Amino acid sequence: MTDAPRTMSRRQLIRHSAWFGAAVGLAVAGGEVISHVAGTAEAKQGLARPTLRFAQVSDSHIGFSGKANPDVAGSFSQAIGQINNLGYAPDFVIHTGDLTHLATPDQFDQVKQMMTGLRTPHVFTVPGEHDSVDDAGQKYRGVFGAGTRGDGWYSFDITGVHVIALVNTLNLKKLGHLGVEQLEFIAKDVAALSDDTPIIVFSHIPLFAMYPDWGWGTDDATQALSYLRRFSSVTCLNGHVHQVFSKTEGNVTFYSGTTTAYPLPHPGDGPAPKPVTLPAGRLHDALGIREVSYIRGQNALALKERTLQ
């Protein structure tokens, strides 16, 4: 063996350093160009203000009492305060279900009262399975069902965007379920819309198979989504899973939102989705709200996840 240790002369070191510096410099310059082009394209389409801005809260579970969060009402109040301090009034706020923990009249009354503190022109909701534990959603509809159809579903148009709010928490077996009547509603609801109409869909349980073993999916969502395939921009927002997750399937992007109450485990992490008790001081990192904005002409909605402060 005659291998001598390889050494680098000063000249070689300087040369390699120069190449490394060039790599870093070019990468930074490239990043600047890409972000500038992306930013310019957005600015051209939207100028200063987005066409639509709204906030999503989910799974407040008012009435829950446990170690995972001994004060869910306090957390929800903080979420409301955070929305009220975004620096602008969102066009609306959507609560994607499990407003209450056990669907008692007191819990509905409390959450309704709390949500009147939101500084926004409109508050929309969809029910979670906790909002219909004993009456197939009758109490929920009594409080939040005004203007809805069927078991509480509805749609509306705002600034050129078509919004559909679905109920997939009634008639639960293992997975979420929409049912024939609601599927017909969706088909008719979008029939007259042009293909370039941006579509936003709210539901409590995900419309994609996030983790079917835990019921984190909707058994007839494929049928519902088939009516939306022709649209260039479809965004589905849901709660239920108490954690941020996103997925794209063709023209449809799914975003699961987090909770204001307590975290659940990641899919498959443990035998069942039971409330997770985090170390002291860590809870608020797992809770949060979501800001969503839409700029006319863009296919994708812009999302900002904000942890509870």
Next chain:
Amino acid sequence: MTFAEAITRIGIAAGMAVSGISHAYLYMHGYQHIPTIGAAFMLQASVSFAVAVLILIGGPEWLQWAAAMVAGGALIAFVLSRTVGLFGFSERGWQPSPHAAVSVVAELLTVGLWAACLVGRRRAAARA
């Protein structure tokens, strides 16, 4: 530089550039809004462009290692995003089409050429 080395260099640079263009396109068309993934796409694109240019103009061998690592990392991220998820993000199959397939082919080309180049160099060193 031999003809084979020049071809390898051009191939690796082309692979990196194509992968970078795909990621940059997706970043500009919506991915910038996906938490963490957006930033990762921009980083991948900008580093890919930089490495591609420097390899093309005759940069040292370690740039090819860097190219292989960037391409390999992108391939691993692709697999994770189709299986267990990546930073809470997942995608299905070859969506978004055709960018997913184009990127994967370009990255496989990059890693393959780098591996072939490495083997060639080692064999040449062994003969010397």
